[in-house]
Amino acid sequence: MRASALLFPTLREDPAEAETVSHRLLYRAGMIRKTAGGIYTYxxxxxxxLHKVMQIVREEMDRAGxxxxxxxxxxxxxxWMQSGRWAVYGDEMFRLKDRHDRDFCLGPTHEEVITDLVSHEVHSYRELPLLLYQIQNKYRDEIRPRFGLMRAREFIMKDLYSFDVDxxxxxxxxxxxxxxxxxxxxxxxxxxxxxxxDVGAIGGAASHEFIVLASTGESKVVFCDGCSYAANVEKSECLPEPRGERAEPAPLEKVHTPGRRTIAEVSEFLGLPAWQTAKTLVYVADGKPLAxxxxxxxxxxxxxxxxxxxANELFMADEAWTRELTGAGFGSLGPVGLQLPLYADLEVELMANLAAGANQDDYHYVNLNPGRxxxxxxxxxLREAEAGDLCPSCREGRLAETRGIETGHIFKLGTKYSQAMGATFMDxxxxERLMVMGCxxxxxxxxxxxxxxxxxxENGIIWPMAIAPYQVMVVPVNVNNAEQREAAESIYARLQAAGVEVLLDDRDERAGVKFKDADLIGIPLRITxxxxxxxxxxxxxxxxxxxEARQVELERVVDVVRELIAADLTP
RNA sequence: CGGGGCGUAGCGCAGCUUGGUAGCGCGUCUGAUUUGGGAUCAGAAGGUCGCAGGUUCAAAUCCUGUCGCCCCGACCA
Structure with a gap:
């Protein structure tokens, strides 16, 4: 491809709407444009x-049978009515009607369609297992699309469904x-x-996420420094460990704590470490309040x-409601005298002489003891895992924490959908038995x-070789120089002939402009x-x-480039 | 949906407080000189100031409504 003919409108400045790195750079590199909120043009x-990502996915799904x-x-x-999800899916589903006023939706996922298909076409254990997939647009009317492609309303997903006898x-x-x-x-x-x-709303027995590590990611994961354990913090089990010496219970005392609401303020005021305090939160689960x-x-x-x-629905009660239920506002809540069902984290049982709110504004108890x-x-x-926790798997190592982006998720579904959609087979x-599914x-x-x-x-994207839009960019410093132009054309032709994906920057631009663009769009190799x-x-x-660049003889260029590409293409 | 912010030329922004000829930078077009890290000079094109009402002699500016976008929270590949 010649850069002079390629549509890649690069921008010198960051678009105002883009906050995250990927959104900014993909936009600036002329790879995406927004058509509507959460909807992008490639x-x-x-x-x-995208095609490269899809191709790798396709090859590996095919290879897996x-x-x-x-x-x-x-x-x-x-x-969707058959599976019961027409009612459950809610506002996240794009719904539409045809001219006959029949209801449809834009597929947010495809369990219903695929299970319906399989229920009609597959009837015998001899046809199982069966693994079917597609790569296609998905539609989810996200509450808040954001971060460019990261959370879009129209996005591309590979979804695969497995059907097994047991x-x-x-x-x-x-x-x-x-x-x-x-x-x-x-x-x-x-x-x-x-x-x-966590298996979340899809339901099922087990689930793993594939998290691409990035400090800007939305997912927080913990992993053990001693064994292979790794989990999303949402999922990670927490083992209770006592903190500090178990003190003898001291007499309960009520303390005036004017204006101290947060744990930090309260613990500083009382002269206690935060781990000797407890926080109490009022939630509403399916309409029923609890603490x-x-x-x-x-x-x-x-x-x-x-x-x-x-619970299907869970949210924190607002301050007014909380006050109505407990007699106090946020910051002064506690377990004593509470007229609500109270559930405490495992760690609370190990605490002694702790401080917590008194359910009276500006008052806290100290020397509270569970059981007494x-x-x-x-x-x-009930708590979220964090760095330093004891590993719940080997019970020896400590957990470290990192952030990342959930790019893959696999679930064992069981028979939830085969039951609803009547996907059965003869053994x-x-x-007649239900197929056992995974997605x-x-x-x-x-x-x-x-x-x-x-x-x-700071200069832009650095594509991994396997998914780079082009593997090599050939940049003649000055296209008006015949010698340079001819050398560039020759290298371009030879690389193409060798099957290398090459972009020739034949634009009559200054070298600086071409270097900046090459860096911004992230082509892994550049021949200057x-x-x-x-x-x-x-x-x-x-x-x-x-x-640093390396100097390469003209006749060796193709070989060197092929070696560099091969070295960067991990098996 | 709640909280915060923003809609002015293709992009990034100023102007709005205190109403009075719509501006700057980048990009685009023409020409010249340039050509190893986003050139310089000269010229040019390009805007119903998101939209709809209202106030006013006069609205980008004030008021009301509305639409859209971004960020923070509840959802998820």
Whole structure:
């Protein structure tokens, strides 16, 4: 491709609307443009990256023994009514009507459609296991689309569904996918972690997330320094460990704490460390209020609470409602005299002489002791894991914390959808049985953004070789110089002939402009053809990631480039 | 939906407080001189000031409504 003919409108300045690195750089590099909130247009360079990601995904899904299908974007409401999700899915689903006033939606996911298909077309254990996938646009009317491609309303996803005769079969399919996903992210050259995840609304038995590490990521994960344990903080189990010496219970005391609301303010005022305080929070689960208590220096994990309660809807009560229920506002809540069901984190049981609110504005109790002064309905694992925690798996190592972007998620679904959609088969004994399903997603467009989020510098994107829009950019310093132009054309032709994806910057621009653009769009290799080296029969070959270029004889250029590409394409 | 911010030329912004000829930088077009890290000079094009009402002799500016966008929170690939 010639840069003179390529549509890649690079920008010198950051677009005002873009906050995150990937959004900014993809925009500036002329790879994406916004068409509406959370809806993007892919320009030629951006689309090439997407295609590369898709191709790697496709190859690995095929290699794992699955088959590609094309499912409809527009889906009839009947299927969703059958699974019960038409009512449950809520505002996140784009809904539309046809001219006959029939209800449809834009597919946010495809469990219904695929299970319906399989229920009609597959009837025997002899046809199982079956793994089907597609790569397609998904539509979710996000409450708040943001971060460019990271959380869009229209996005590209690879979704794969497995159908097995039993749990053991599902286990095999799940394992296959786990490995296929690792190969996908390995091949793309991304630094990622596989972590245990919460199953969320999709439901099912087990789940892993594939997290591309990036400090700007939305997901927080913990991993053990001693064993292979890794989990999303939403999921990670917390083992209770006592902190400090277990003191003898002291007499309960009520203290005036004027204006002290936060844990930091209260602990400073009382002269106690935060871990000797506790915070009490009032929540509403499916309309019923309740209170939860965690150590002052910990964070409540709402997902754990939601799972424990088996609640569909959970939110924190606002201050007015909280006051109505407890008699005090935020900052003075505590377990004593509470007229609500109270659930305390496991750690609370190990605490002694702790401080907490008195359910009276500006008053706290000190020397509270669980069992003596208050008794929760239950002690439950409710807090969010954090760095330094004891590993729940090996019980020896300590957890470290990192952030990342969830680019893949695999679930064991079980029979939830096969039951609802009537996906059954005849087994060897003539018995009709439900298929056991799994579902497996990769956010293709999000992966593109995650790759940028992880690979960039002050000059722009640094694409991993495997997903770069072009592998090499050939830059003659001055196209008006015949010698340089001819050398560039010759190298361009030879590289193309050798099957290298090459972009020739034949624009009549100053060298600086071309270098800036090459860096911004992140082409991994650059061949610079300038007067100095050309006089010696050489050109410069520079890796985007490195500062220094190497001098290469003209006739060796193709070989050197191929070697560099091969070295950067991890198996 | 709650909180915060913003809509003025393709992009980034000023002007609005105190109403009175719509401005700057980048980009674009023409010409010249340039050509190894976003050139210089000369000239030019380009804007219903998001939209709709209202106040006023007069509105980008004041008022009301509305639409859209961005950021923070509850959702998720």
């Amino acid at each position: 320009l030629p360079l951006g689309l090439r990256v 699955s088959q590609e299908v094309g499912l409809p974007i527009i889906q009839p409401s009947e299927l 749990e053991a079969g599902l286990e095999v399919s799940y394992q296959k996918m786990y490995e296929a996903y690792c190969r996908v992210f390995d091949r793309m050259g991304l630094d990622y972690r596989v972590v245990q995840a 939860v208590m965690v150590r002052g220096d910990r964070e409540l994990n709402e997902i754990k609470l939601k799972n424990f309660l088996g 002064d208050f008794t929760p309905a239950a002690y439950v694992d 060897e004994t003539g018995q 497996y997603g990769i956010g293709v467009s999000r992966t593109m953004a995650a790759a940028v989020e992880q690979n960039n510098d 053809i300038g007067p100095k080296s050309l006089a010696a029969g050489k050109v410069e070959v520079k890796r985007r990631r490195e500062a």
